[in-house]
Amino acid sequence: MTNSSGTIDVKAATIEEIPAFSNAAITASILRLDRLHPVVSGNKWFKLKYYLEEAKEKGFSTIASFGGAYSNHLVALAHACREADIHSVGFVRGEDGDSHSLAAARAAGMELFFVDRDAYKHKEQIQLQYAHKNWYWVDEGGYGYGGAEGAAIMLTMYHCSTFTHILCACGTGTTMAGLIRSSLPHQQIIGVSVLKNHTGLEENIRALLDDSSTQDNWRVYHDFHFGGYAKHPQALLDFMNDCWRETGIPTDIVYTGKLLYATKQLIQQNAFPSGSNILLIHSGGLQGNLSLPANKLEF
């Protein structure tokens, strides 16, 4: 895939060991999807792939979706649409039009509409209001079967069959559903929810698995959200800086910082049996750090 700020080369993402996380009993590695693109989140390319293909196939000239002012999803959609020569429209929650994310989405050609928080809760109303436009709609965060199908490509593309445990950060759970669908019987898929009290997450994930799926090789941890979605107390920033110094891996405040923190805790608590070969998915999201004051992060 290409875009005007460079080519997305799937080979740019590689799997590397994290010696600082490994110990005598287990080996930890990370899939660096953050290397795919400086702005666009790694997992989002996979999640959007089939939505874009379907929109093209069915002859839609515009794709519309929803997101908050810091949405990695809208930025990725804007880039992917520009690349596919499709017009993109983003409905943004709230009145705040000033974030780096929205500037990036706009720069990639996305047309933005701002809706107040109450109206945003009723997305089907918004869709009705614009029904005459004949737009192809993608759910908030790219949630959906097509998104999971796209995420399912990752494990084969990067030859992940030797890993016993695969960990990812969960927003909507779409990426995790894809990983579960493409996992092998000897693999466990472990999600770290970045939202507080996201009680419907498991159900949302299950809804994206095959009807016939009886797969139970997965679980979600709910206690590593650091206060809630996008909350980033000093303790998280300290961890991210320590992690950077120890491993050279940059993380983001919304997703991957929390994923790496959770993984380190779980390793310390001996949550993985001896001999485990663990893979973390670095899903990108680094552009989200631009919302921080300079000098908070060392990278």
Ligand SMILES: *Cc1c(COP(=O)(O)O)cnc(C)c1O
């Ligand atoms: C969107 C996003 C996620 C969450 O993906 P879901 O499929 O919604 O669970 C994880 N990490 C990063 C960096 C993201 O931008």
